[in-house]
Amino acid sequence: MYSVKATAGLTGLTPETLRAWERRYAAVVPHRDDKGRRSYDAAMLQRLTLLYRLTDRGHAISRLAALDDAALQGLLEDSRQLAYGAVDDLPGRMLDAIADYQVDVFDRELTVAIATLPLSVLIGRLVNPLLHEVGVRWADGRLAIAQERLVSSLLQARLLSILNQHPREHKARVLFATLPGEQHQLGLIGAALQAFDAGVPVLYLGAELPAVELARVANRVQAAAVAISSIYPAHAGQVLDELRSLDAALHADIPVWLGGANAAYLGEELALPRLRVIGSADALRHLALRV
Template identity: 45%
Template sequence: MDEYDRAMYSIKAVSQATGLTVETLRAWERRYGVVVPRRDVSGRRVYGPEDVLRLRLLREATERGHPIGRLARLGDAELSGLLEENASAPRAAGPGGFAGRILDAARDFRAAECEQALTLAIALLPPAQLFTEVLQPLLREVGDRWHRGDLAISQERLVSSTVRRHLGLVLDSYDRTARRQDIVFATLPGERHELGLLMAAIVCASRGFRTHYLGPDLPAEEIALFAREVGASIVALSVVLQERLGDVPAELGTLAASLGPGTTVWIGGSGAQLLDKDALPPGCVCVRAPLELDRRLDMLAA
């Protein structure tokens, strides 16, 4: 059969079929040559069914703790053999396992291992699963242990700064020429918790929106200035600290007044859940659950 008669899949379709992110697929191809996609007439990568099968085997094997650098050298039959051999072995690197490994490494001050487990989780899990099944439980547990005195401040910082750095890299890996509307991300003055905001920015970037990540602790006027300059449709804020909740409505008022009528403010984060909806200025809405963010992005895209 001519190779052009066969079913061929785009990188997005392969990502959906294998559960690997587009970034992971590209990185695995570039660094390890795990599969060699062909190019269609417009130069885009296209994959055959055998590539999809191989990538699935590779994903399963990496989830069981085998390094991709070594797996890349194995043929499909060897990969299947390896998976059968390990069929009854516990899945130490499953989503829950990653959080445990990162915590254990932080507890023992093993920074490199903390980083390695996080990198692996990012490479293997799609963003939504990474956030809900690994990072949120991990950070909650870090906070609880620190509160109980079971984790030193330096250990808590090791985890949160490693997560911060890697989420920044993930966000940077998204296409800067994205076509959908502009969304500006920031937190208001005094609010340094930004990891949830970064996760929301990654979700938006992965959906093709142009994201402008300004980071934490910015005056409302500065956020508004930037949003006006880029013609943002949305300003997304994160509110976590309860002690700052009293100042938030007034700051939102300043922000909303400085933005054009075409810009809406979305407020997420655990503190946002506690804001009185009736005290919010027009044009500001609380986004309470990840599904609500998805639904709002669907509406914006439409």
């Protein structure tokens, strides 16, 4: 439990503002001892911090106080997204640079974005649109194979650096990998970053890891889940066999998260109780927040 003074210091509010929010809007209802002194628990501190951040962005406390914590968190995320309007022009500029083989320009723009943007904005407003635009330009002939590979290699190197530059003190909870035959990693890296942004300690193992080896690592570190991406239809049969091997070798209490273009098909074919098919970023974040 936290006193009024401690709560004000931790949330950024003044004691006077805290009292006013309680009295006028019932933003939180503090605990009181037998002498009437107020105290606050950790959940109240989290809510007050959300309220403080949103009022600092111009939202009225009279409107915010009626919202639950999930709605406040969503509103804060929307505010963060709107604050980075210039990001929407970046994918086009970066690919124009790659079209002229100006690798230094592309890399500089990407490095600055990684250093300055929240991960949710980086993935949702830069990386995903960039990958979509790569596909469009490659299909209509504006991007050569060499240029597409340049984008992939630069993105992969820089995004993996995010996972490696802030090592977690806690043991790995979710392992990310692809199985043999699946070389494509960008979608998997994006998923790992989303889990990382949700506060989950991530161990990124990369592409084409045999199922038996993946199970050995997951069992050894007592992972909370194993996340796998599969996108190549031609390799779906091989991945099916590997997933069966993974299911046989993995401890019974470790779920498997499956994403990518093949995920729905693989999930239907296997029908394994431990398998969770992930069809969207929101679904992944929901699972990550439960770890």
